[in-house]
Amino acid sequence: MATEIRVPTLGESVSEATIAQWFKKPGDTVTADEPLVELETDKVTVEVPAPASGTLESISVKEGETVEVGALLGQIAAGAGAAASAPAAAPAEKKAETAPAKAAGNIVDVVTPSAGESVTEAEVGEWSVKVGDVVKADDVLVELETDKAAQEIPAPVAGTVVKIVASTGDTVTPGTLLCQIDASGSAAFAAPAAASAPAPATAPAASGSSMPPAPAASKMLAENNLSADQVAGSGKRGQVLKGDVIAAVASGAASAASAPVSAPRAPVAAQDEAREERVRMTKLRQTIARRLKDAQNTAAMLTTYNEVDMGPVMELRKQYKDLFEKKHGVKLGFMGFFTKAVCHALKEIPAVNAEIDGTDVIFKNFCHIGVAVGTDKGLVVPVVRDADQMSIAEIEQEIGNLGKKARDGKLGMADMTGGTFTISNGGVYGSLMSSPILNAPQSGILGMHKIQDRPMAVNGQVVIRPMMYLALSYDHRIVDGKEAVTFLVRVKESLEDPQRLVLDL
Incomplete structure (x- = not known):
């Protein structure tokens, strides 16, 4: 049959x-x-x-x-x-081949989990185990890296790892087999040796020479007068896919990518080249680069600036920080005030909280505020959902929880999707002034900066005040200049007079 x-x-x-x-x-x-x-x-x-x-x-x-x-x-x-x-094959060898089939009921497949609606593939990171290792339930087997976050895959059962299918660097989709675990324990002696045999055969496939472009990609390369070396391939063994060509054409990256491959590399001296280090960009870093460039190419991005006297907020923090921490179990920071001030301003200027979908404008009647967090693997933006319905204490608690998950690599897709507006705090790194790039498809992003004592004219006198520059980058296709300036002024007013946040003014 x-x-x-x-x-x-x-x-x-x-x-x-x-x-x-x-x-x-x-x-x-x-x-x-x-x-x-x-x-x-x-x-x-x-x-x-x-x-x-x-x-x-x-x-x-x-x-x-x-x-x-x-x-x-x-x-x-x-x-x-x-x-x-x-x-x-000798009879003994045939028996060995059929042994796994008999134990099939105890063989547990570990497959790539679904990582979210917009995530269709992941890259296999470093394996924490090898064939023959005995693992306990929930032991970390391997880390998968998507274009948004890293995800650790735990062992679903205790047993022995009898087969590793996906190699480090492979691209896998949800449902793809990663490895197999024998939960019976009997494979601890025979299965590892049998399972380890295919490993050398699969390694060259993952690390061999790059494959020719896929058929659909080859056609698009020819139509756009591009060569395969001008486009970074995301397929297995570096193969150029149709999506890679589309992204390169859309962002104009192909022409930029061709320069480093040719002219600039020629004059590099051998001794200098030996001291260079070429490291492959992670999928997260590739996505960050692509999304930021796409935002610049798509949106009519403009930035307006203002400055805020942080004295009132700092005085309020100084007066109540101990009592606040004792009651709520979290420190009183600046992000709670800024998030609350942004929510108030978004209610008044809804265009900043909207997004463009084709020829339609989608206005969001809720405030999901993304908070940019820098990690050792790149920039991630976890989302504080319904921040407009939270108190400052609840916002601080949620930001603290999301920040810890980001640093520990525990953020899931649900933590980073659905944001309507983003806050980026470059001040924690000492930035005095910057122009943040939109987090598409959002129409606005607020940049916070370093608090610095500066001489200011107050009531006809020069006084030293703790000042912070604010920057609002916005999509001019949907947000007018008047709306952008008014939004930033409302944020400034709320921070310089925190009672407004309490009285909802």
């Missing part, structure tokens, strides 16, 4: 794929889980494994053709492959 090979589920937003290349031809012997064909989507490449051992009987779809999820790719004839794969 023939076994069908079909297109697997490729992600929530992916409904079709292009046949990139077949690894086998009709008549070839195949074994279960051996890669048969590579599919290319606009986001990722996927290798489809053989569902059973046997002989590849037929191929239904040729390279370069586009297929939908669930479409028939080919068929495997049962029996012949098993006989051909090990005709001279």
Whole structure:
């Protein structure tokens, strides 16, 4: 009886794929889980494994053709492959091969979890275990890195790691098999040796030379007069995908990327090149770079500035900080005041809390405030949800919790999606003035800066006051200059007269 090979589920937003290349031809012997064909989507490449051992009987779809999820790719004839794969195997060897099948009920697959609606792929980081290691339930196996956050994958059960399928650096999609754990414990002696054999074979595939562009990507490269070395590939083994070309064309990055590859590298002396270090950008850093550049290319971005006397807030903090911390269990910082002031201003100037969707403007009747947090892996923006309905104490507690999760790498997708406005505090690093870049698709971002004593004219006298520059970057397509200036003035007024926050003025 023939076994069908079909297109697997490729992600929530992916409904079709292009046949990139077949690894086998009709008549070839195949074994279960051996890669048969590579599919290319606009986001990722996927290798489809053989569902059973046997002989590849037929191929239904040729390279370069586009297929939908669930479409028939080919068929495997049962029996012949098993006989051909090990005709001279000794009886003892055959028994060893069938042992895992007997213990199949105790083999637990560890697969890539779903990481959120907008996340369709992840990059495999460093493995914390190796084949043969005994693990306990909830032990960390591997870290997956998406374009938004890193996620640790725990062991679902206690047992022995008998197989590691995904290598460090591989790109995987939700549902992709990462490794297998034998929960019976019997594999501690036999399975590790058997499972470790395929490892050397898979390593070269992950670290070998870059693959040619996928068919759809090749067509787009030709249409845009680009070469493959001008586009950074995100597929397996560095393959250039259709999505990579689209992103390069949209951002204009292709022309910029071509310069470092050619002219600037030529005059580098050998001794200088030996002292250089080339490090691959993490997916998080790649996404940060792409999103920031896309924001500049898409929005009509403009920045308006003001300054605020932080004296009243500082006096209030000094007077109540001990009592505040004792009652609420969290320190009274500046972010609670700024978040509350921003929420008040957003209510008055709703355009700053809106976003553009095609030819429509979507006004948000809630305030989900993103708070930019710098980590050793890059900038992340966790979101304080419904901040307009929170007290200053609740805001401080939530920001504290999100900041700790960010530093520990524990942020999930739910923590970083849905923001309507962002606050970035460059002052903690000593920045005196800057122009923040929008966090698309949001229409506004507030930049906080260092508090510095400066001479100010107050009631006809020169006095020294703790001043902070404020910067509001906004999308001029939706926010007018008058609205932007008024918004920043309202934030300034709330901070210089904190009673306004209490009285909702």
